[in-house]
Amino acid sequence: MKTIIQTILGFLLIISCNKKNEKINSLEVNPILIKIGYYPTFHQPAEVILNLNEKYLAFYSPSAYNPAPPPPPRKDGTFRQEEKEEYNEYLRERPELIPFKVNLSDVEISNIRKFVNSLKKEDFNDKDLHPGFDxxxxxxxxxxxxxxxxxxxxxxxxxxxxxxxxxxxLQLVVDKNVNKNDSIILQKIQRYR
Known part of the structure; x- marks a missing residue:
């Protein structure tokens, strides 16, 4: 009889320890939303939101699309052909960003959370920086x-x-993107790093 009571008490102790560990694990702090803004000097800005609870990524521009105007016409009201071509090339290099939203897999979310949770306090510090002008x-x-x-x-x-x-x-956004305009913008952003 004594052995049976000790066995039952042992099981109860193990079960209560497991419940306590589950509660501790559920109290773990995790990132639930990440927003990164990319603001290149000579190209259109972009922002990314990762909602890790609702499992999606959104890519968009924080500003209106407003390319530089074409060069002014000559006095006779015409444009030189090379000026037209240069301006069209300028526009091709700076297309309008097409916002998109895509779902994230559990593996993608887990990888991002693991990396963010690996950051230490000093990794979050942005004091004493000496940024460049460009x-x-x-x-x-x-x-x-x-x-x-x-x-x-x-x-x-x-x-x-x-x-x-x-x-x-940024690589996650590149992998999820299917739009030609956004590909051009993402390539420009990637060149800055």
Whole structure:
């Protein structure tokens, strides 16, 4: 009888420990939303939102599409052919961004969460930066499951881990993109890093 009571108590202890571990694991802080802004000096800006709870990625422009106007006509009201061609090339290199939203897989979400959770406090620090005058400014916002918001504004001089987060998410956007205009814009953004 004593052995049976000890066995039952042992099972109860194991079950209660498992329940306690489940509660501890459910209290783990995880990123639930990440927004990264890409602001290149000479090209159209873009932003990415990853909603890790609702499992989607959105890519869009934070500003209106407003290309530079064509060169003014000559006094007789005509344009030189080479000016027209240069302007058309300028427009081809700076197309309008077409926003899109796509679903993310559990594996993609898990990989992003693991990387963000691997960041240390110093990886979030954007103080004492010496940015250049040119390049691509970035802004990173992470919303965690504990309702804390982390904003990193490394401008155009991100730390290695910030750059890696930026690169991973940008690659995810490139992989999910199916639009020719957006491909041109994404190629321009990738060249800045």
């Amino acid at each position: 390049g691509m400014f970035t802004n990173i916002v992470i919303v965690n499951s504990d309702d804390k918001i982390i904003q990193i504004n490394p401008m155009n001089n991100p730390k290695p881990k910030q750059n890696e987060l930026y690169r991973r998410i």
